Amino acid sequence: MTMNSPGRRWQRAAMICRLFPLFLWALAMCGFTWGGLSDSCAEATNALADSQTGLTDGLAARAIDLCPNGAVGHLAKGFQFERKGDVTQAIKEYRIAIAADPNLSQAHGNLGLLLLQQGADDDAASELSKALTGTSDPRYHRGLAELLNKGKWSSLLLFHAREALKGNPDDSDARTLLGDAFTLQGNLELAEKEYAQVLAETPGHELAHIGLAVVYTKKGQLDDAIGELNAAALANPASRGIHRKLADLYQQKGEMALADKELQLAGLNPDDAYIDRLMQQGDRYLLARNYEKAIESYEAVLKKRQGWAEALEKLGDAQMAAGRDEDAINAYGQVLALDAANPSLHYTLGILNERKGLLDKAEDEYRKSLRYDPKNSDARRRLADIYTLRGNFAQSIEEYTELIKLRGDNPILHFRLARVYEKSKDYKKAITEYLVAVRLAPDNLEVRKELAALYGKRGMIDEAERQYQEVLRIYRDDKETRNALLSIYVRQKNYDGLQLLLREAVEQNPEDANNHYRLGIIYDFEKEYDAATAEYQKAIDLNAGHAKALNALGRLYIKTGNIEKAKMFLEAARTADPDFIEPRELLSNIREDQIMKPVKYRKKSFKGKKSVKRSTVKKKAVTKKHSKIKKKAIKKNR
Structure with missing residues (x-):
């Protein structure tokens, strides 16, 4: 008989029929309900939502029957554990419920209240806040109010205490918290009223007595405050906090014997x-x-x-x-x-000795600090600074290298190491460290300027120019950098760059007379006399006593043949700065020219020809001298 024979198939079917009930039982034990679970869980959820009193013992039992493995079922289990006093299991079940349904407000709220009891204030605040996004349960408002009372957040405390009372006007703890909120805000009359109402409704309420004692203390009514604290002590004789407060009040009154007695009751x-x-x-x-x-x-x-x-x-x-x-x-x-093994104190002693100029003692203290705490970066940095100050560059480099091993992402450390390398004339390593600092802090102007200056010293003018340009891109008002870049352009005879840079300076600060004057010099040099005249005039308009601008404009009028205007501006320059030599020289030359002029109209003679010749030679000499003076002016005022 083969495997596919009719008899063998009937045997297999009979075996499946015998095993099928066992299979169904196993599925049932695993919670499989053929699609009915979601409906029953929805029924349990709706029952909870419709309940005016929240979870009750009966509703919890029903929820577990309907939805044992759903979110609402775990919420109900947590509720039952909480009723039995098993807080650990209750917290566990509430967390499972939240994992199954993060929007289940009651699970968040109940978990928050239990965490508050355990002192996990941050987690409690988080859970209670989440709960209040979906419900206005007064218990959760009161829980948050208790947390806020610890942090003295008066406005929020006031809000949540009022919300708690709105949902449950008979909640004496919530009313006491409302009194605490008024006390924090300085509304002592309102606070006293709330505490009094609590004590009228709930005589012996410990927290209300303590709150009222605080109000009386603030009012200066120490005897009344002591009376309230004694009443609180009757309600809770074992409270050391109450006895400590009583001791403080007796000390304020000068009754030291009673204060000592209360301190002993407080365990002190x-x-x-x-x-x-x-x-x-x-x-x-x-x-x-x-x-x-x-x-x-x-x-x-x-x-x-x-x-x-x-x-x-x-x-x-x-x-x-x-x-x-x-x-x-x-x-x-x-x-x-x-x-002796106190690294912080050794470091502080190092600072004090360094402040007094006792560098040897400071070094010794910093080294002791590092002995007990090798990761004290502040001590190592100060030690490196001392070595740098002394010129012990090798030791300084060693300390900065150790610092960089701990904090390689700190641009200041690379910057300081670069400075030490530069001082020790190891320029290649200095540039490397400057570049690392620039990479870590690309907007640090000081690093870029020092790197540019080093490039300039090493003759790497293009690199220096790039760094200065980056500085101006970050901070256009940096005059020091703008002047350094101007110097580079003058050395390179880059007059287009000069003109562009000076135009930017004028646009950026149009009220600066010097900017207009320097731009005028460039226009003058490039023989753009109208533009130069305009810039010199703007400089003079901004500063009527600008001797250099007055002199430059006078010199320009000599070039263009307007001698009368030239004399006027040169005289003004000389008046503005009597020690300025150039306007005096130019005025002297103008007088000589004017003295020579009549020679042109004499009769021809040997002597006359000689005089004309001398006049021509003199004019050439003056022109040559003007050219030299102009070049000197560019260099002087770059």
Whole structure:
């Protein structure tokens, strides 16, 4: 009989029939429902949405029956675990519900409230905020209000407390939070009213008594505040926080015996509490930059607890801030005598010694700081600066190289290393480091200008020009760079570049007389006399005493033959700057020319011919001299 015989096929069919019920049972155990699951989950979700009281025990049980593996089913399971006090499992189920349906507001809200109980404030705030995007459940508003009360966010606290009360007017905790919001805003009357209403409805409410005590303290009613705190202590005798607040109030009243008693109830040694208060007072003074008062507080602490490292270090900080460097060095030295392995203090001592000019001691402290913390980049950088200052370039390069190993993406480190290489005359490596700094910080003008200057020193004029042009592209008002580029163009005799650069300067700053004067020189040199005259005149209009512009315009009128105007402007130049030699020389030459002029009209004679010849020679000499003066002017005013 073969495998395909009729008998064999009947046997196989019979086996499948026997196994089919077992197969269906396995599918059912895996949650397979032939398409009915989505409908039942929708029914559970709708039931939850229609509930006026949210999840209840009965609704949770029904949701689990209808949708055991859906989002609403896991929400219900989390609710049941929470009711039993199993917070860990409840949080787990709420997270599963959120993963299945990120828009399930109740899962976010319930999870947020549990996280708030556990002190996970940031996560709690996130979950509660997400919950309130889909629901206005007052419990979630109150949860957020509790979080905001910790951070003293009065406006948001006020909003969420009011929203919580809107949904549940009988919520005494929410009303207490509303009172806290008014207190933070300084509305003490409103705050007192809210606390009083809570205590009228819920006598012995601990937080309301504490809130009312804060209001009375702010009003200066210390006895009333003490009364409220005593009432709060009756409601919660084990609260150390309440007893600590009572101790503070008794200390303000000068009743030290009662204060000491309350401190003991708070679990504190009265002496320790006094020292702690002095330290906090010193910290407040230090933060307010009242350094002398801070010093007094820390010194008072050290009288009570001699050799306390924390107080000594803070005393040193206050003394350093007050400019009492020698005292600070002494205080820090005492701390290091107790614990030498303090890299931060060694670094600070290095700064103090460097400030006093004691570079050897500063170097020693920076090295100790690096011994205990090799990654202290600030100490290594200062050490490198000391070596650079001393001219120990090899050691400086070594320190900067180590810094770059830690922070190779820091352009300032490459820039400083480039400077050291340049000082040590290793120009090739200097250029390499400058280029790295430019690549990391392409808009850093200082790096580009120093690189351009180095290119200029090395005769790499084209590269220098490119860097200067980049500087001007980034910051067009950089006069230093514009002048450096002008110098390059003068050396290159690039008059087109000069003219373009000076025109840009004039467009950028049309009120600068010098810009117009320098542009006029270029036009003058290129024999564009009308344009030159216009620019010189603009310079004079902006600055009537601009001697160089007056002189240049007078010189130009000599060239164009307008002697009367030439004399007028040259005289003005000489008046504007009596020490200016060129206008005097030009005026002297004009007088000689005028003296020679009548010779043209004498009778022909040997002597006359000689005089004419001398006059011609003199004119050529003057023209030649004018040309030389003009070239000197371009160089002088580039």
